[in-house]
Amino acid sequence: MKINIIGAGPVGCYLAYLLADKFEVEVYEEHSEIGKPVQCAGIITNSINSVIQIPPEVILNKIKNFEISYKDQKLKIKLRNPDIIIDRTKFDTFFYNKAKERGVKFSLGKRINDLAELKGIIIGADGPNSIVSKAIGNKTTSWMGIQTKIKLPDSQIKASLDYGKFGWTIPEGNGTCRVGIMDEKENAKQTFKKFTKGKQNSLQAGLIPKYNPKNKLCKNNLYIVGDAAGMVKATTGGGIIPGLKAAKVLANCLIKRKKYKRKLRKVRKELKTQLIARKVLDHLNDEEIKKLFKLFRKEKNKKILEEIDRDNLKKIAIKLLLRNPTLITYAPKIYK
Numbered sequence: 001m002k003i004n005i006i007g008a009g010p011v012g013c014y015l016a017y018l019l020a021d022k023f024e025v026e027v028y029e030e031h032s033e034i035g036k037p038v039q040c041a042g043i044i045t046n047s048i049n050s051v052i053q054i055p056p057e058v059i060l061n062k063i064k065n066f067e068i069s070y071k072d073q074k075l076k077i078k079l080r081n082p083d084i085i086i087d088r089t090k091f092d093t094f095f096y097n098k099a100k101e102r103g104v105k106f107s108l109g110k111r112i113n114d115l116a117e118l119k120g121i122i123i124g125a126d127g128p129n130s131i132v133s134k135a136i137g138n139k140t141t142s143w144m145g146i147q148t149k150i151k152l153p154d155s156q157i158k159a160s161l162d163y164g165k166f167g168w169t170i171p172e173g174n175g176t177c178r179v180g181i182m183d184e185k186e187n188a189k190q191t192f193k194k195f196t197k198g199k200q201n202s203l204q205a206g207l208i209p210k211y212n213p214k215n216k217l218c219k220n221n222l223y224i225v226g227d228a229a230g231m232v233k234a235t236t237g238g239g240i241i242p243g244l245k246a247a248k249v250l251a252n253c254l255i256k257r258k259k260y261k262r263k264l265r266k267v268r269k270e271l272k273t274q275l276i277a278r279k280v281l282d283h284l285n286d287e288e289i290k291k292l293f294k295l296f297r298k299e300k301n302k303k304i305l306e307e308i309d310r311d312n313l314k315k316i317a318i319k320l321l322l323r324n325p326t327l328i329t330y331a332p333k334i335y336k
């Protein structure tokens with residue numbers, strides 16, 4: 001049985017690598033170079049190690065100091081396991097090389113416009129505008145992410161909640177920071193201008209899909225994974241780790257003939273928790289945010305945020321709720 005994967009991003013390449021021993025696999029990528037153009041802030045949590053060991057040459061920086069701010073409110077945490085700042089082109093190339101070494105065939109510079117061109121199983125790892133997701137019948141909406149690089153001496157990661165969905169400052173470790181925002185498409189340019197105070201060069205912009213738990217993940221011979229399936233954390237726009245985790249599940253399901261949706265339960269629950277957190281964040285007023293910062297500054301709560309990384313938000317939420325039952329008063333925000 002032939003498996004056709006559309007999209008040679010990290011998720012498509014990783015999936016191809018996992019399937020290569022059992023199937024004939026071909027990957028189609030519209031760009032002629034892997035990992036370009038870069039449209040990513042390139043920050044991942046330590047959870048990457050639960051998926052795969054990445055080589056040191058892909059890593060630019062590791063940072064434990066993390067500051068979350070909203071207007072005059074600040075919360076400084078020291079992560080037990082540092083966040084990892086990657087060179088996204090090298091990261092994607094790492095997965096591409098692994099797949100190639102296992103005998104995967106790549107057709108670079110080939111855009112698939114019509115799925116009828118392909119025979120066998122078709123997997124959409126083709127990003128936020130996935131043609132495979134559309135063929136399955138899904139409708140996906142997206143935020144916009146825009147970033148630039150600015151010379152800044154910062155050595156801590158900053159998340160600013162008062163700019164769009166949030167703004168980020170991520171030190172590359174060479175006196176340069178990746179500075180950007182995620183917001184609704186219609187506001188993104190304006191929010192970015194405000195956040196960077198007009199300083200901008202070498203702009204990178206891209207869509208960040210909104211996870212929709214109602215979307216289908218497969219139909220007949222069609223499957224979707226990664227950004228194509230909206231598998232992005234709605235709090236931060238991070239999609240690398242959920243996408244890679246889902247690729248692992250999908251590979252196992254295809255090899256062992258198991259049901260993808262059912263086996264993906266853990267990833268789906270995490271993405272749902274991220275979505276709920278997004279809804280709550282979107283409906284908080286200044287006073288409520290101030291109260292939350294006060295609560296998170298308490299040592300017992302800060303410790304939870306320091307010890308469990310944000311790819312495990314469900315675990316964080318359960319621990320926080322158990323220690324702070326009053327947090328349940330924020331629940332009605334989910335339904336607004």
Ligand SMILES: Cc1cc2nc3c(=O)[nH]c(=O)nc-3n(C[C@H](O)[C@H](O)[C@H](O)COP(=O)(O)OP(=O)(O)OC[C@H]3O[C@@H](n4cnc5c(N)ncnc54)[C@H](O)[C@@H]3O)c2cc1C
Binds near residue numbers: 006041145228
């Ligand atoms: C500004 C910005 C910043 C981000 N920062 C982070 C971050 O710091 N951390 C993080 O975890 N995530 C981040 N993300 C999200 C992250 O980039 C994605 O979640 C991740 O790239 C998903 O990988 P993927 O392989 O599923 O899709 P993609 O990386 O989008 O790869 C899809 C590939 O499919 C190809 N393709 C699409 N359609 C076709 C077609 N019809 N035929 C052939 N090829 C096709 C595309 O060219 C592309 O190469 C950010 C996103 C943006 C926009």
